[in-house]
Amino acid sequence: MRLYRAVLLRSFQSNTAYRAETVMKFFFSLLQILIQTSIWIALYGRDNVHSSSVGDVSLREMLTYTILGICVQIVVGNDIIWRLGSKIQSGEIASDLIKPIPFARFMFAESGGQTLFRIVFEMVPIVAFGFFAYGLLFPSAADLGLFLLCLLNGIALYYLMSFIVGLFAFWYMVYWHSGSLFHVVMSLFSGSMLPLWFFPESFIRVAQFLPFQLVFYGPISVFVGKTTFLETLRLVGMQFVWIAILSFGLKWVWSKAWRKLVIQGG
Amino acid sequence: MSYISVEGLTKRFKRQVRRTGSMGAFKDFVAPRYEQKDAVNEVSFSIDKGEIVGYIGPNGAGKSTTIKMMVGILVPTSGTVTIGGLVPFENRLENSRRIGVVFGQRTQLWWDIPVIETYKLMQYIYKIPKVRFEHNIRQFADILGIDEFVNTPVRQLSLGQRMRADLCAALLHDPEIIYLDEPTIGLDVDVKERVRGFIKEVNRSRETTVILTTHDTSDLDKLCSRVMVIDQGTLMYDGDLDYLKKNYSGHDILTVETENELPDGLLAGRFGDAFTREGRKCHVRVSPETDSSAECIAWFLGSATVKDIQIRQTEIDEVIRNLYGSFKETERGS
Amino acid sequence: MHGIRLYLRFVIIYLKTKIEYDHFFVFMDLVLNSIWPLVNLTMLWIMLDRFGQIDGWDFDQLMFLFNLSHMAYLVCAVIIWNPTREMQELVRSGGFDAYLIRPIHPLAHLIMRQFSHGHFFGLVVSVSILIYNVNRLQLDVTIGSVAWFLSIVIGGALIYSAYMLVCGTLSFWIVKTESVYELVVDNLRGITEFPLTIYNKTVKAILLFVVPYGFVNYVPASGMFFPESSPWPEVVRLLATPVLGAVLFGSALLFFRIGMKRYQSTGS
Numbered sequence: 001m002r003l004y005r006a007v008l009l010r011s012f013q014s015n016t017a018y019r020a021e022t023v024m025k026f027f028f029s030l031l032q033i034l035i036q037t038s039i040w041i042a043l044y045g046r047d048n049v050h051s052s053s054v055g056d057v058s059l060r061e062m063l064t065y066t067i068l069g070i071c072v073q074i075v076v077g078n079d080i081i082w083r084l085g086s087k088i089q090s091g092e093i094a095s096d097l098i099k100p101i102p103f104a105r106f107m108f109a110e111s112g113g114q115t116l117f118r119i120v121f122e123m124v125p126i127v128a129f130g131f132f133a134y135g136l137l138f139p140s141a142a143d144l145g146l147f148l149l150c151l152l153n154g155i156a157l158y159y160l161m162s163f164i165v166g167l168f169a170f171w172y173m174v175y176w177h178s179g180s181l182f183h184v185v186m187s188l189f190s191g192s193m194l195p196l197w198f199f200p201e202s203f204i205r206v207a208q209f210l211p212f213q214l215v216f217y218g219p220i221s222v223f224v225g226k227t228t229f230l231e232t233l234r235l236v237g238m239q240f241v242w243i244a245i246l247s248f249g250l251k252w253v254w255s256k257a258w259r260k261l262v263i264q265g266g
Numbered sequence: 267m268s269y270i271s272v273e274g275l276t277k278r279f280k281r282q283v284r285r286t287g288s289m290g291a292f293k294d295f296v297a298p299r300y301e302q303k304d305a306v307n308e309v310s311f312s313i314d315k316g317e318i319v320g321y322i323g324p325n326g327a328g329k330s331t332t333i334k335m336m337v338g339i340l341v342p343t344s345g346t347v348t349i350g351g352l353v354p355f356e357n358r359l360e361n362s363r364r365i366g367v368v369f370g371q372r373t374q375l376w377w378d379i380p381v382i383e384t385y386k387l388m389q390y391i392y393k394i395p396k397v398r399f400e401h402n403i404r405q406f407a408d409i410l411g412i413d414e415f416v417n418t419p420v421r422q423l424s425l426g427q428r429m430r431a432d433l434c435a436a437l438l439h440d441p442e443i444i445y446l447d448e449p450t451i452g453l454d455v456d457v458k459e460r461v462r463g464f465i466k467e468v469n470r471s472r473e474t475t476v477i478l479t480t481h482d483t484s485d486l487d488k489l490c491s492r493v494m495v496i497d498q499g500t501l502m503y504d505g506d507l508d509y510l511k512k513n514y515s516g517h518d519i520l521t522v523e524t525e526n527e528l529p530d531g532l533l534a535g536r537f538g539d540a541f542t543r544e545g546r547k548c549h550v551r552v553s554p555e556t557d558s559s560a561e562c563i564a565w566f567l568g569s570a571t572v573k574d575i576q577i578r579q580t581e582i583d584e585v586i587r588n589l590y591g592s593f594k595e596t597e598r599g600s
Numbered sequence: 601m602h603g604i605r606l607y608l609r610f611v612i613i614y615l616k617t618k619i620e621y622d623h624f625f626v627f628m629d630l631v632l633n634s635i636w637p638l639v640n641l642t643m644l645w646i647m648l649d650r651f652g653q654i655d656g657w658d659f660d661q662l663m664f665l666f667n668l669s670h671m672a673y674l675v676c677a678v679i680i681w682n683p684t685r686e687m688q689e690l691v692r693s694g695g696f697d698a699y700l701i702r703p704i705h706p707l708a709h710l711i712m713r714q715f716s717h718g719h720f721f722g723l724v725v726s727v728s729i730l731i732y733n734v735n736r737l738q739l740d741v742t743i744g745s746v747a748w749f750l751s752i753v754i755g756g757a758l759i760y761s762a763y764m765l766v767c768g769t770l771s772f773w774i775v776k777t778e779s780v781y782e783l784v785v786d787n788l789r790g791i792t793e794f795p796l797t798i799y800n801k802t803v804k805a806i807l808l809f810v811v812p813y814g815f816v817n818y819v820p821a822s823g824m825f826f827p828e829s830s831p832w833p834e835v836v837r838l839l840a841t842p843v844l845g846a847v848l849f850g851s852a853l854l855f856f857r858i859g860m861k862r863y864q865s866t867g868s
């Protein structure tokens with residue numbers, strides 16, 4: 001446990017060296033907020049609320065959703081696919097696996113350090129900005145607690161998904177293709193920028209079965225208070241189910257990858 | 267007037283000195299400190315048309331910096347460079363038309379497509395007349411054997427093939443000077459031979475001036491009669507290669523295998539303590555000041571039945587070290 | 601010009617060789633470059649299906665706006681994306697030297713050696729979207745309007761190229777320019793995917809007068825769809841984009857020359 005904490009801290013520290021880049025990334029996110037909120041304000045026009053599959057949604061709720069979307073992106077986001085991909089392509093993965101440390105957890109700790117850094121130096125300023133500039137809505141204590149639980153699950157889910165996609169590099173070297181495809185699917189079905197409640201009926205029905213919306217749309221709806229308690233429970237349940245499915249999936253892909261590495265040399 | 271004329275050439279670089287510690291990083295950002303370094307210091311030489319000159323020195327000695335200034339990529343801090351009457355960095359376009367450059371480690375060929383297409387690109391860039399272009403390709407193909415892979419994408423070539431293709435690319439436009447930077451590095455012996463033969467032939471038939479940077483002693487032996495040695499920005503030697511080797515060589519190592527084991531006493535009598543023996547093999551360190559490999563071999567032939575002889579000659583780095591050592595001594599003396 | 605004919609010849613040979621040796625990867629590049637704009641348009645469609653319009657622009661008009669920016673970008677990216685992005689590495693490793701020893705402008709040489717087939721596929725998709733779009737909007741297709749449209753696209757491409765070149769040229773001074781490149785070339789451009797009227801005055805001013813991406817798509821398109829409410833006189837709407845493009849690109853070339861001089865005096 002202490003090892004992972006050390007890895008996490010080291011990863012956090014190494015990010016402090018890139019000051020200029022941190023500032024840049026903050027501006028990227030700020031720009032995203034600006035664009036998204038402007039779009040929603042324009043869409044709403046003179047209306048204060050708009051109908052959706054979950055009833056009326058006010059502009060303020062929508063703006064809160066948008067800012068949360070970007071925050072969750074920061075918290076959940078990782079560059080696992082790229083790091084795994086380049087490690088596999090270069091063969092570095094072989095030396096990583098010789099070390100007597102569970103690899104997946106090690107990568108997670110490294111990601112964790114970077115995420116922690118981004119939370120402190122990117123997300124906190126953004127939330128502050130959002131609060132003062134747009135009047136962010138805050139949920140009740142209960143909703144906040146449930147949101148955090150869903151968020152943690154979301155982090156686990158996204159990590160598992162990314163790792164599996166990253167492992168594809170063992171078979172398909174051009175890992176940025178796999179990564180891109182994954183991102184396409186995520187942007188369509190996760191609700192990271194466009195909440196599912198505005199989607200047409202048929203679309204919602206499909207999206208509900210997929211695990212992608214459990215990372216963004218699900219938790220953020222809880223935060224914004226658009227779910228009933230029952231619905232939230234269902235959400236959490238679905239998250240656990242998918243975590244189980246993906247964990248098994250990961251183990252399976254991993255064993256196949258390991259075999260390929262050992263037999264063919266990667 | 268010699269063709270290449272370099273006079274008092276100096277290049278000074280400003281490097282930021284980085285301080286340590288967390289306050290250091292802050293100070294570096296707010297008030298950076300710099301130091302001056304002379305990569306090339308008052309270098310002068312002249313080269314005539316058609317010479318093949320070896321330009322050698324340890325890594326970081328200033329070789330590439332000098333060459334960059336001659337090629338026109340870098341602007342000198344002071345001093346002059348004149349090539350065929352032109353100042354390179356002031357006449358980049360004109361100068362570029364007369365030179366060819368081969369980088370040993372980097373290819374200048376277009377990676378994804380067949381070699382011949384890069385040649386056609388060169389034809390366009392250098393405005394080579396069609397007849398001349400075809401003549402050159404045919405001639406180079408003969409000597410370097412490029413035909414077999416001229417239609418293959420560059421990324422699929424072996425190192426030897428790539429180097430030959432690069433060499434050809436550099437000479438298509440009949441440059442008056444070619445700069446070769448480690449052209450035989452990593453190549454097989456037979457390819458090295460071919461490359462050296464090619465360079466010699468081009469120099470002979472077209473009077474192309476060749477400036478060669480290399481760490482390979484055989485390259486120098488087989489190609490250059492004249493050698494310039496640079497170390498720490500200063501030109502330390504400019505002259506005959508044989509003279510350099512004779513006077514600054516370190517020890518040759520002579521390995522002689524005899525039919526019967528020779529007694530140590532006998533060997534000690536001739537070589538003192540400058541030998542070791544493993545069974546029937548004798549290793550002798552030959553000091554050029556007092557002895558020569560030839561004389562040692564003669565002694566062996568006269569003293570025993572010799573089955574095999576091997577001579578390991580001095581490496582260039584050792585020559586330079588010795589040169590530097592004696593240079594320092596002369597300085598101290600004067 | 602002979603050079604352009606040669607470049608086109610190389611492009612064809614490049615594509616042929618790539619397809620011959622790498623056909624699956626090329627196919628994937630085609631797929632991925634086609635998917636992204638379609639995904640973005642799908643999202644746009646969903647939003648407008650619910651809300652009807654953004655600031656008076658309907659779905660087809662927004663699609664036109666989006667596609668115009670995209671097309672101009674792809675036209676310039678096909679030629680100049682690889683060269684400007686590579687500059688950071690070339691300057692850092694000293695590989696740029698190889699471009700200084702040729703009797704040809706290093707930028708021309710860099711362009712000659714690259715061709716971004718990914719962006720080219722995206723361009724094909726973009727043109728298809730344009731055709732579909734023009735049909736739906738029932739726009740007049742005359743020689744005059746086509747000529748004007750081409751001038752806008754080329755002018756827009758020049759504007760984008762200018763900024764890409766400037767960001768690439770920064771490599772002569774700054775070591776890590778990737779973030780700046782991304783910010784200026786990708787993120788700021790993202791703002792213009794929607795009509796500039798939805799943003800506040802500062803942003804609008806920046807995108808019209810500091811980094812005039814607004815002239816690539818917004819000014820021409822708004823002039824076309826809403827000529828009465830446009831603050832720009834007709835002359836501006838017709839000519840501003842190509843003129844601005846030429847001027848900015850020319851300036852960027854001068855800046856590149858300054859960068860080159862610096863490289864030559866300080867080495868790498």
